[in-house]
Amino acid sequence: MGSIATRGDSKRSGNQGMIKTHxxxxxxxxxxxxxxxVMVPFLVIGMMGMLDLGRAFYYQISLTNAVREAARYGAQPYYTGLSPACNAIPPATSPGASCPVPGDQNIKDRLAQELSGTGFVVDPTKIQILPDQGTRVSNCGTSGSCQYALKVTATYQFTFITPIIGDLIGNPLTLKTSSLFRTEY
Known part of the structure; x- marks a missing residue:
């Protein structure tokens, strides 16, 4: 019987040890x-902040690409066979007479077309084209081709989703980009 009591004592002390460990x-x-x-709110805000910064970067890249494409579009005359004389380089004295050049509204439309799949739209009043359509075509002169530097600039106000990131960086964040091309007329 002594061995049973010993076994019981060790069993009891073992249970106490398990209870203590438990x-x-x-x-x-x-x-x-x-x-x-305590940490979950910081992790969630940090992840949302990274998401917001990624969105801002995506919008900036998309806007830059659209502005570049619009400037390239505006720098070229319509060599697409719209008129029979349009298949050759237009005369230097009047480049817009035989081959029409893209107007300011056409350039803005091209920018909007490039942004059509991105999920945001730039207000047409925030798109600036220099020199304007009248200056590009009428002031070429008779000495040769104009080759103006056509500059297209667009501005977009990006709004953050995360309030803390917006407060730190500034909400809304102004995204502004421009592109410069020499006209081919």
Whole structure:
């Protein structure tokens, strides 16, 4: 019988040890839960901030590409067979007479067309084209081709989703880009 009592004592002390270990693990789990509850808001805000900055970067790249394409479009005359004389280089004295050149509205439309799949639209009043349509065509002179530097500039107000990131960087964030091409007329 002595061996049974010893076994019972060791069994009882073993149970106490397990209870003690179990209560420690419960304490650690509660501590981990409290730490996680403190950290989750920071992690979520950090991830949303990264998402917002990624969106801003995407909008900037899309806007730059659209402005570049619109400037390239405006720098070329319509060599697409719209009139029979349009298949050759237009005469230097009047480049717009035989081959029409893209007007300011055509350039703005081209920019909007390039942005059509991106999910945002630039207000046409925020698109600036220099020199304007009248200057590009009428002031070429008789000495040769004009080859003006055509500059297209667009501005977009980007709004952040995350309020804290918007407060840190500035909300709305102004995205502005321009592109410069020499006209081919």
């Amino acid at each position: 209560s420690r693990s419960r304490h650690k789990r509660a501590q981990a839960l409290a730490e996680m509850a």
